[in-house]
Amino acid sequence: MRYIANSVVSFGDEGDEGAVLFNPDIDDVVFINPTGKVIWQFIDSPRTVEQIAEHLAELFRVPSLDNVTNDVKTFIQLLLPDFVKEIEANHET
Amino acid sequence: MRHDSPLPQNFSAPIPGVKSVPKAVDISITGRCNLECQYCYYADEMTALSDLTTGQWMTFFEELGGLAVQRVTITGGEAFTRADLFTLIDGIITNKMRYSILSNGTLISKEIIERFAVGKRRLRLDSIQISIDGSCADIHNRSRPRDSFDRALRGLRLLKQHGFPVTVRVTVNPYNVEDLENIAHLLLTDVGLPSFSTNEAEQMGTARCFGENILLTQEKRQRASEKLMALNEKYHGRINAQAGPLSRAKLFAEIEERLKRGETGIPGRGSLCSCGGVFSKMAVLHDGTMVPCNLLPTLTMGVIGVRPLRDAWLYDPAINAVRQRREIPLSSLSTCSDCRYAGFCTGGCPASVLAKTGQLNVRDPLYCYRIYVGEEYNNEKY
Helix, strand or coil, rough: EEEECEEEEEEEECHCEEEEEECCCEEEEECHHHHHHHHHHHHHCCHHHHHHHHHHHHHHHCCHHHHHHHHHHHHHHHHHHCCEEEECCCCCC | CCCCCCCCCCCCCCCCCCCCCCEEEEEEEECCCCCCCCCCCCCHHHCCCCCCCHHHHHHHHHHHHHCCCEEEEEEECHHHHHHHHHHHHHHHHCCCEEEEEECCCCCCCCCHHHHHCCCCCCCCCCEEEEECCCCCCCHHHHCCCHHHHHHHHHHHHHHHHHHCCEEEEECCCCCCCHHHHHHHHHHHHHHHCCCCEEEEEECCCCCCHHHHHHCCCCCHHHHHHHHHHHHHHCCCEEEEEECCHHHHHHHHHHHHHHHHEEEECCCCCCCCCCCHHHHCCCEECCCCCEECCCCCCCCCEEECCEEEEEEEHHHHHHHHHHHHHHEEEHHHHCCCCCCCHHHHHHHHHHHHHHHHHHCCCCCCCHHHHHCCCCCCCCCCCC
């Protein structure tokens, strides 16, 4: 399974505080932290959880992927389905 | 330090706690209007300024979208006089925002209703607010042009019938004070709105010309307050107000309750803190001039397309001066320094006091509890 940022969602950068995601179709807001910002910017094209975790681990120099992978799964679940879209692995966008 | 001075200086540093962009922007997309109402706050600007083009607004919406501004309120003039209104709405939608419209309602037709069905125009619409100032043509049309009532009510009913998120604003004036009960019945029972809001004709725009006729006297204002409080109870809180007689009546009732309990103030009050709008939104006039609020058209902050909105939002002394009002304790004002009720008060609307006095950092006597209870004579004519 791959994940991509919902294209209708706006991204309001609040610097060190993180960012505000706004879905105008459902009038809902989610606040994300600075790590969430990195994930959000990375999923501007479809990514698997593993790809996202590897990206974060490399960026923040984390030796073990396990914790990162779990955090990514939690983050994605929080944003599904209105802020992040799920795409079948073999489905081309 | 006394604060009864003209606009303060040196407010070009960002105010702590203010977000990097506004959540919402109010835009007057046109200065044209098909009506000429007696209390239109925007009339001065209508005649003096010219409308931006479609392309200029669309470029501005791209800027707003890039900043992640969430909402736009479209006003005028009369928004529906612009032939490109739906192009502008689509520009707002494309740039990931929601929108509201303030209208006199007279140009809303079945064709207009159908045009809202296209794309996400309905999905992204927060509300359409229609102005109704009487329960019948005779009352409504005294402050508005002849025949405007029938057309406004027809527009309101059309919107309601088609399930639009429609609201109504009633501007209380000397002609409709004795009609408020009928207005409430019309809007809440007959038309079936969940609620409506009220305010009061202010000494701005055309009301400067019609003054004595269109502004409430103290007696009428008191009568309107009593009636609206009673009606709000009768209709279980379905009448709202951010300003005007009902707003003040609620404020004063709360002060009286707290005084009975022996309290001397309310947390967060006791300063010029009444307006929080400038912490989350700003406005743009129909020629592109940025202002803190469209009721403060003289506090200009540059022009869209020339100055970045974010720069004006964070650094302009005009909007920061309005924000900084809340740091001014009422005890520092000559009018309030010896007032035992100062801890309850908020000073009233900055736009209202600026229009009346030419000063920003003074209290609005209409929001003074001491004047309300007769312990201070109101020698200001408002």
